[in-house]
Amino acid sequence: MSGTIRVLHVDDDDALLELTKTMLEREGEDITVESAHSGSQALSCLRENGRVDCIVSDYEMPDRDGLELLETVRESHPDLPFVLFTGKGSEAIASRALSAGATEYLQKGAGTDQYAVLANRIENAVAKRRAERERTHSQNRFQALIEHSSDLVAILDEDGVFEYASPATRDILGFDPEVLIGEPSFDFVHPDDQADVADAFDRMIEDPDATPSVSYRLQHDDGEWRHMESRGTNRLDDPAIEGFVVNTRDVTQRVEAEQRLSEEQELFDAALDALPHVFYVANLDGSGWRWNRKLEDVSGYSAAELRDIEIEEIFAAEDVEKVESVIEQVLDGETVTYEARMHTKTGEFDLRRISASLLTDDDGEPIGICGIGVGIDEDDE
Template sequence: MSEFTSSPGERDTDGAEPSAQDDPIAILVVDDDEDLAELTATYLERARDDFDVGTETGVAPALDRLEDDRIDCVVSDYDMPGMDGLTFLDAVRDRYPDLPFVLFTGKGNEEIASEAISAGVTDYLQKGSDTGQYSVLANRIANAVEQYRAKRAVEHTRKRFDKLVHNSTDVISIISADARFEYLSPSAERILGYDPEEMVGEYIFDYAHPEDRQQAMERFFESVQDPDQRPVVQFRFKHPDGSWPVLESRGRNLLDDPHIEGFVVNSRDITERKRREEELQRHNEQLEEITSVISHDLRNPLNVAQGSLDMARETGDDDHFDRIDRSLRRIDEIIDDVLTLARQSRDDPETEAVSLTSVAESAWEMVDTGDADLRIEESAGLEADESRTQQLLENLFSNAIEHAADDGDVTVRVGLLDAGTGRCDDAPAPVGRGFYVADDGRGIPADDREAVFESGYSTGESGTGFGLAIVKQIAAAHGWDISLTDSTDGGARFEFSGVEPADE
C-alpha cells in the first residue's frame, strides 16, 4: 500500500488530460506513526474499491511523492515532528493550490479546526477509536476528489477552448439584432487586423466593401427575422492596411438562446481560395477556347489541305500545292497563337522596371511593318514583364497594320495616359494611369469592341483571331484594365490603366 500504480507527472501539467471521474483515486496518507498510516490505508482501500492508497511518515518525502506521482488527495496528521500538518498544508498549497487536503488528526480542538479552515484545508476530521471513522473519511475524500476532478475538467475544457479560439483559422463573433459586434474571438486581430475589443459596438457592415454591403445586409436581416436560415455570405472586408481580403461568413441566429442572445458568425479569409478558383476558371476557359480551335479553326485549313492533295493527285495541277502550302502555314500560325495564349494563362508575370520606349521599339522590330510608322509620343518606366509586354505590343502593332485602310500605310502612336512632359526618350516621366496604343486606320466599330478580345474572332483574312485575346490575357495577368475606343485620328485606341510606375 505504500506504492502507487498511477503514472508520474500526470497532475497539473499544462495541457494534460484531467482524470476521468471513474479513474482510480490516488491518495497519499502522511503520518509520523507508520503503523497508523498503514492502518488508515488498509481501511480506506477496504471502504472503496477505487481507492489506491500510499503512505509516507515524513513531510519531505511526502512532498517529493507529490512531485513524482499523480495524487488526487492528501490525508495528513496534524502533530508531526519538524513540520506540523498546517505547515505541510501551506507547502502543498504553494505548489498545488486546488489539490484536496484532509486534515486527519488525533489532536483536535476548535482553535486548530478554525486555523485549518482559514489555511484552506479541504476537510477536517478527528481520529477516534471507532473504525467507522474510516468510512466517514472515505466518503469525504471521494466527495472532495469528485469536485476537484470536475473543476479540473472544466478548467481543462476552458483552456482548450481558449487555445482553439486563439489559434483558429476562423473569427467567431456574436452580433446583436441591430448588426453590431458584441464579441469577437482573439483570432480577429490576426485575421482581420483589428483589436477585437475595439470593434465591440461597431456596426458590422461599415467594414464591408460598398459593392458587397447591400447583399450582406439583406442576408443578415433576413436571418434575424427567420431563425431557421443558415446564411453563407462572401464579401470583401476592409483591412486596416487598405486591402480588401475576401471573407466567407456562416451565421446562425441564437438571439433566443439565453446563453448567447445574439447572432453567431464564423468568418474565415478565403482570399487565396478565391484566387485559385478564378485561376482555375480562367484555365478552364482557355481549355474550352483551345478545344474550340482544334475542333473548328484548324479543321478548315486541314480540309482545304486534304482536298487540295486529292485534287493534286488526280490532276497534277501545281495550283493545288499552293493551296496546301497556304493551309499548312495557316495551321502553323494558329498553333503558334494557341500555344502563346496557353502559356500566358499558365505562368505569372515576372515584373521589373521596363522602359516603354525600349519595349515598343523592340516590338516594332519583330513585326512586318511595311509602310507603317511608329511614333512614341511619351515615355516612362513601367513595372511589367518585359517579354510579355513586348508580345502585347507586337500583337497590337500587327493588328493595326492588318486592318490599315491602305495596304499597311498606317501610323501607330504610343504614349501615356495623363502623361507628363517626357517625350520620345528613356528619361523618367510620370506614368499617370497607364499607356495607350493608337492608330489612324479603319478603327473598330463600337458593336464589335467586346467581341474582338474573344479567341478566334477576326475580321481580317490572314488573322488567326487570337492576337487581341492574347493582349487581353497579358493585361489581366499584370492586373491592368484594358479599354478600346476611337483614336483622335479615326482609328482604334487601346488604353491600359492600373499600370504601376517603375521605382526610380
Template sequence: MATHTNGEVNSPVISHSNDDTAITVLVVDDDPDLLDLTATFLEREEDDFEVLSESDPTAAIDRVNDTDLDAIVSDYDMPTLNGLEFLAAIREDHDSIPFILFTGKGSEEIASEAISKGVTDYLEKKTGPEQYSLLANRICNAVEQYHSAEALKQSEEKFSKLVKNSTDVLGIVDQKGQFKYISPACEHTLGYNQSELIGECAFDYMPPDDRHEAMDEFFAAIEDPEKEPIIEFRFEDPDGGWTIVEARGKNLFDDEFINGFVVNARDITELKKREQELKQQNERLRNMRKVMSHDLQNPVGVAADSLVLYRDSGEDKWLDKVETAVSRIDELLNKVTALSTDQTNITDTQTVELRDIVSSAWETVDTSGAQLHIQDSKAFEADPSRLKQVFENLLRNAVEHSDSEILIEVGTTDDGLYFEDTGPGIPEDERDEVFQSGYTTAPEKTGFGLNIVKEIVIGHGWEITIREGDEGGARFEIDGIVFQPAVYN
C-alpha cells in the first residue's frame, strides 16, 4: 500500500508507479486531521490507490502541474482559496482531470455553482467510515470515465493525423451514395474541398459506363455486407478532366459509430498511364522481333536467290527483283525505326473536335475515288497529332482496298466514334488479325497501318473493334471516349 504525505513535508515529485492499474489521487484539505483520515481510508478502500495530500490549495496547484494525477479530491472552505477557486485555477491547464468536491459545507447553492464550473462530482462529508467507501467508488468511476475519454481523444487525434496526412481519400457514403464524410485528401486527389462534396452523390461525378458498374458493385455490397468490392472508375474534376480512381469499399452500416459505406480511394491515373505505356512498349518489342525474325526473311531471300539467277543468266529482270526486295527491306527497317522511337506514344492531350481532326486527315491522304460524310461531331480529350494519324491510316486502308468508288462515313456513338466505309469489308475471321503487325493482303504494303491505329487507340485508354457496316463494308468502332458537354449559344 502506498503511503501519503501532507503539505508540511517537502516530499519529492511522485508520478504513477510502474503498475498501470495504480490510481494517483491528490487530496486537498486545510484540516490536517481530516486530510490524514481521508487519505488513510481511501488507501484502505482501494489497494490500487496512491494517495498524495496537500493542506494548502496554492501549493496544490504546483503539485498538480508537476505530478501525473488521475483525480483530485478537494475541500470547499479553505483559507487561501476555496474549493471552486482552486478548481478554476486547475482548469486553466487541466480541463478534464476528475475533480471531486468533498466538503462539509454543503448547500444547494454551492452544489449548483460547483456543477456549473465543471466539477466532476460533489459529495458532502458525513460521519463514519462509510462515506469513504462512497468517495472511493466515486473516484474509481470518475477515473474510469476520464481514462476512457482520454483514450478516445488520443485515438481520434491519431486518426485525424493519419487521415489528414494520407494521400488516399477516405469517404463514408449513405445508402444513396451521398458523401457523409470525406477526408481532406480529396482536395489534392479529386480537386474539391470537403464542403463541396459533403451531401453530393459520388456516382454523379462518373461517366455513364463507370457509373453503372460502380452502382452495381455498391448495391450488391449493400445487400451482402460480406462483399468488399474493389473497382476502378473515372471521377470528374472541377475543370472537366478525369482522375482514374481505385476504390475499396466496406459495408459498415451496422457499425453504430460509422453507420455508412466506407470507401478508401487512391488516384491511379499515373499508374494506369505507366501500365499502358509498358503494354505498348512490349507490343512494339514483339512487333520489332516479328519484323526482324520473319518479315525481313522474305525480301532477303528474294534478293539472295535473284542474285544467284542473275549470275547464272545475266538477265536484268533478276536485278529488278533485287532492287524491289531491297526497297522492301528499307521500308520495313523504317517501320522498325518508327516502332523503336515510340512514335505512337500519347504525350500531350487537349480538347479536339472530331470534325476538325477528320477533315485535316482527309486533306493529307490521296482519297481519289472516295467521298467523305461526317455525320456529327463532338469534342473530347485526345492527342491531336496521334488521332489524325489514326484517321489517315483508316482512310488509306479504305481507299487502297477498294476497286471502286466508296463512301466513308464518320460519326459518334454514346461512348465513342465510328469510321465506316462501303468497300469490300473485312471477313469476320480476319478482324483480329488485321491489327497485328505486318498483316496485309497487299504484298507491296507493310501491314503496319492498322497495327499503329490500334496502338494509338489503346494509348488513349480506348478500345477499337471491327464489325460489318450497313452496306457490307468495314466499320471500325472506337469506344471508351468521354465527350465534353455540348455548349449552346
C-alpha cells in the first residue's frame, strides 16, 4: 500500500518499545512508530498529533490497561485501528477487546515472526480504514453535488420505478422527492412521448455501456407538461447504486422560445410569399441567402438551385457589371434603384426595377443586402 502508516505503540516496557519499533519499521516499509510508556502519554500524543493511523497497545499497564485506553480512544476516534498486542492472553480478554471495538487482538510470542504478523495486521487495518474513508468522502461529495444540482437526478430500478429523486424535483416538477419513490416513472411521461422514453430505457438495459438521451414531456404537479431532456446510465453492477441513474434537465423555456421563433419564421415567410413582387436577401458577396416564392416562380429555379447560383447566371450578361457596381454602392451605405434583366431557367429575360439597400445588425454592422424587384410590366404595383 502507498502512504506512510503512523503507528502509536503503547507499552510500559522500554525494551519492548524499542524492539517493536525496530521490527515494525523493518517489516513494513511505510510504517513509522512513535512510542508511549503509558495510556495517559498515549492520549497526550494522540491529542497533540492527530496524524496517527493505528494504535498498538499492551494490555497490562500501570495507570490504565489497554481496554480502558481503547474505550477512551473510541470516544473521539471511533474508527481508528486499534490492535491489542499483549503478553497476557485469554479468550475473555480477547472477547472484551473485540466487543469494545478493538480492530485486532494479537498475543505476544517468542521470536520475531510475530512482528511480521503484526505489521501485516496493521497494514490491512489501515488500508481498510483509508478505503472506507475515501468511499465515504466520494459518497458525500457525490451526494453534495446531487443535492445542490439544478438538474433532477433520479435512480430507477429495472422496471423504471423511482428509487431515489434529488431535491431539484421540487423546483422542476413541484413534487417533494419522497412522493415519487415507488412510483413508475413512465406514468409521468406524456402519452405521445412514452414510446421514445421506453426505447431509451430499453437501450440502457440491452447495452450497459450506452448512455442514451431523450427529449420528452413530463407532467408537473400543477398538471402542466414540461419539456425535459434526460440522459441515463446503467449502474446496475455498482453495489452503491444497483439501478439506472437518470439526469434530467428542464428545457421548457428553450423549447418554447424555439417554438415561438419557428412560428415567427413561418409568419415572416408567409408574409414574404404574399408579396406580389420579388423579394430577396443576399449575402454581402451577392450570393443568395433568403428570398420569397415569387423569385422562384419568376426565375424558374428551385430553392436549392438559387442557393448556389452565381450572379452571372441569374442576370443577363450585359447587366452583370451594373449589378456588381450596385453591390459596391450598397456596401457603401447607399440605397440604389436600378433596372436589370433576370435570366430565367427557360432562357427568357424578365426586366425588373430593383431597389437594393444594406441590411445591418443591432450594432450597425453589415450582414447582407436586401431588395425588392418589381416587374416593369407589373405597372409598379
